[in-house]
Structure formats: C-alpha cells, structure tokens
Amino acid sequence: MTRSRASLLAEMLLLGGGCLALLFWIIPTQTSEGGFGLSPAFLPNILAAAILLLVLADGVLRLMARRPESAYPAGFGALARSLAVAGFGAIVLAYAGVAASAALTPAAGMLALGERRPLPVLATSALLGGAFWLVFR
C-alpha cells in the first residue's frame, strides 16, 4: 500500500500551518520583551522558521520525486488503547495512589490487549500492587 500525494500534501500543510501558528500567534502571545539583551522570542522564532523551511523543502522534494512511499499499515486503534490505559493509570494514581495504580493499570492493559484469562490478570495485578504497596506505603 502506498501513500497518496494528497496524504503527503496534507502532512506538509498541517506541519507548515503549525509552524505558521507558532510564528504569528503562539510565540508572540506567549513571550514578552525581556527588557535587555536578546528578545526571549528570538530563538523560538528562528527555530520555528527553520522547521517551516525544512518541512516545506522536504514536502516539495517528496512531491517532486514522485516515488511511491509505503503507507503506514495500521490505524490508530493501538494508540487509542495504549493512551486510554495510561490515562486510566493516571486517574487511578490521582484518586487512589501509587499502589492502586500499579495494581489496576496492568490489569486494564492486559484486558485491553485481549487477555481474558482471570489468573494471569489477577496474579500480575496482585504481584505489582503488593510490591508497590510495600515500597510506597
């Protein structure tokens, strides 16, 4: 499976747009004049402009090359599940502490990855929860 030119163009526009947002909106509103020496916005502006140039040059070269580029095979399911598990771990951490997070996050992760046998899930959960409880109680 190869990437379409529209996909390459979208990548270039998205990143280029991000750089422009940095240059004309985020950096000016999020920095103030230091009063002396170089402006605090000096380096961020240079770096954002450099990224913009590199992204545009890369995009133009890839579009002009017309070489087929292989598309990334998977969707975003793995990202969504992994971040959901990590987010769940963070929420448990906030409300119930380190040991609870150490016990429940692996269990949630194993379930999200398709593990349905109760023994491995419960054993991993108990082992890690117990170990972290001993260390952080």
Place this chain on the structure above:
Amino acid sequence: MSDLLLGFGDALTPVTILFVFLGVLLGYAIGVLPGLNRPAALAIAIPLSYYMTPLSAVAFLIGIAKASGAGGATTAVLINVPGEPNAAVTCLDGYPLARKGKARQALQAALYGSVIGDIVGTLALILLARPLANFALKIGPVEMTALMLLALTFIAALAGKSLLRGLAAGIFGMLVATIGLDIESGTPRMTFEQVELLDGVPLLAITVGMLALSEMVIQTEELFSQRGGAATPPVRTDASGDRFGWGEFRHVLPTIMRSSVIGTAIGIIPGLGPSVASFASYGFAKRFARPGERYGEGELKGVAAAETADNAVVPASFIPLFALGLPGSVSAAILIAALTVHGVIPGPRLFEEHGRLIYGIYGTMIVAALLMLVVGRVGLVAFAQLTRVPAAVIIPVVTMLCVVGAYLEVHSLFAVWVMIGFAALGYLMHRFDYSRVTFLIGFVIGPQFELSLRQTLIVTDRDPAALLGHPIALAILAVAALGALFSLRGGSRALSSGDAV
C-alpha cells in the same frame, strides 16, 4: 590522582557493586524480553534511581545499558527475533547456528564478544574523554555552537530515513527546550500560564513518553498485526557437543578484537549507533572471511562480530557526553537525564567539578563488564526462559512503570499528562518518519545551544564576517555542510536502520 583513587574506591564499595549487579541483571532480562529495547529500558529505569546516590544511580543505569545489549542476542539466537534492533545482525548467523544444535556456542561467542568489546570501549573512554574535555575548555562559544550544529546534523542524517525530517525533529526538540523562563531576562516563555512549566518541560516525562510509552504503542500495534501469524520455533540449548572451548575462542578472538576497534570508533562519532556498528563490523568480518567460512549460514565469527561492535559502542558514545556535554547516542541522552536529576550537568567542566564521580563511573563500567560475564555465563539457560513471557503482559506492566515513573520525579500528575502527550507525539513522529531520538537529543542540547548562540552573537557583535576570525568553527560548519550534502544525496541511507542511535 586522589580523585582517581577515591572514584575507583567508590566503585568497589559493596553498595555500588550491588547496584551494578542489579542493573546488569535487569538489563539482561530486558534485553531478552521481546519488544523492550535499551532506550525504553533506560527511560523506565531512571525513576527507580531517584533514591540512590548519583554514583549508584549511574552504576545501575550503566549496568542496564550494557547488559541489555548482550541480552538482546539471546532472542536473536534462540527464536530469530532481535531483542534489540541492532541484534538483527546477530540473527543472520545466530539462529542458523542454533538450528544446527550450536545455540550455546553462539550465545557464548556473543557474550565473550560483548564483554571484550565493552572493555575496549571503556578503555577508550578513560583514555580519550579527559584530554578531549581539556581541549573543549579552550574552545569558545562560537566553536561550541558550530560543534552542536555538527552533532545535530550527523544525528539527524543517521537516525532516520531523511536528513530534512531528522533536522526538523531535532530543531523541534530545541524549540520545546525553550519553554520555561528565558535564560537572560527570566521572563516566562511559552508557558501558557502553567506554573509547572516555569522550570521547562520535565526532561524525564519527555524521555519516558517519547522512548518508552510510545514504544509500547508500537509494540501493541505489532502484537495486533502478528496475531494469527506463525511463530518461529524456539530451539533447545542443551544439545550434546554444543561447547564453547578454547579452540572456539581462539577462532573468534581476531574478529572480536577487530570488531571492538570498529565499534569504539563508530561509538565516538555522534549519531552513528549500535546498529551501524553491528552492520559495519559484520561487513568487515565477511570481507575478511577465510575459505570455508559461510557467513549467513551459521558462522560463529558473524555472531561475535555483531555483538562485539554493538557493546563497544555504548561506552565509546559517552566520550562526547563527558568531554563536551553532547549526547552521541540515545543512551547518552538518557544518562544526561539521570545525571541532571542528581544535580550533575555533563560537559567539559565535569572532570573539574565532579572528578571523583567520573572516575567512580569509569570504575563501575569495568565492574559492569565483569559482572556481565558472570551473569551471562551463570544465567544463560535461565534468561532463555524469559523469551516465553507474552507481550500481553510486558506491555501493560511497562505502561504502568511509565505512569508511576513520570509521577515520582516531582510527585505531580502534570508530569504524567505531559508524558502521555509526548508518547502520542512520539508515536506520530515514528509513524511519519520523524526521528524521536533526534528530537530528544535536540531537547537535551537545547539550553546549552541557546547559551552558546547568545554568547556567539555577543562575541561576533552579530556580524557574520566576524566568523572569519574563528577558523575552527568555520571548519566544523564546513564538515556539517558536507555531511548534510552527502546525506541529501542518499549516501547515508544504506547505513541508517531503525533506531540507529
């Protein structure tokens, strides 16, 4: 001299040796576990080192960095799956050897090669870092700025598939490093009125998110895509006649010595990493093959060449780190995070300010090499059993360690959410071929780069013509430009493979 003796004395205390041993044990296990690589292992291990002394923490991490490389050979030989990306070369001859009933020979050749390569790399570090640091103290900000640009160009060219995307990733890392208080005026910069960002984005949260949690996302993806596929059959390690004796050692020793030198030389150059070293060393071994040596079909020298160079790279890549403060590899960048947590800033002044610590680190590196030999020899069969741990257990456990580890740095949930955000960013960068490693190195050298750049602008009075008075800086910039041109012409693409640094 007193620092040297005190440092080596510190390295030989029972507590330090214990932490090196624990690091080696953990590193070996992580190297064997499929899906976990050296950067991810180091990233999740940093939080474990919070409560240790600086030397114990570094000793622990060095043990992991060294042993995970050696452990990676186990899965390459036994199940034809490289535990580390750079162990892919080991598969070429390791697995055929195992299929012939010579798994133990292959594993021991890998182990002895790893230990010798590691010791040679460590000796190079001891001999070269101090003189290089002394030289670095004499160069000014103009040269230092040029040197950082050179390092970033090399790393960008070699860590991914495209120089332009690599540079964009590295510069983006530098941009993220500008978040926080401005170094000159002290005014907030891109902090979005978040108090937690006044000190900058937490380095550990970025490291763990970019390298460990995003790697778990990628592993999850691979797990889903592999389901239903046929697994490579594991081989046994107890075949009769599978002994690695003096004869076999003499057979591989010249290859090990040559590969040690190749690995060390490659390790010193920022950007070139274990993958490049393994491939280059294997290529040399193949080129100097004697009649009857059949590389790719189960040649012991092939395994030794790849593993020796892989392990020689790690200590050698610390030379630019200790001497110049420039992380030449991702392991070195993570070590910066660990040292920073303990209030130690790497750079040319390290030998003056923390001489005892540096010599202590040298001592622990030698101890780690010797312990790697012992642990590898004794635990050869036991570690092989770890290849059976399913990914559905490893991934959730590592995810939990990432969450808890990010939290423990400053006991703040903000760091956890930052870590999760950078994990998503890291995954997207991987997906669209923007090097995460270059981003991280850009982030690490960002503050030093800004300082040097500001000093350069003062020294040169913002006049580009003033650069003519700095011939060394001009020469360094010329090398960077030539490297970039070479890379743009595609010369380096054959060398780059995956997480090269």
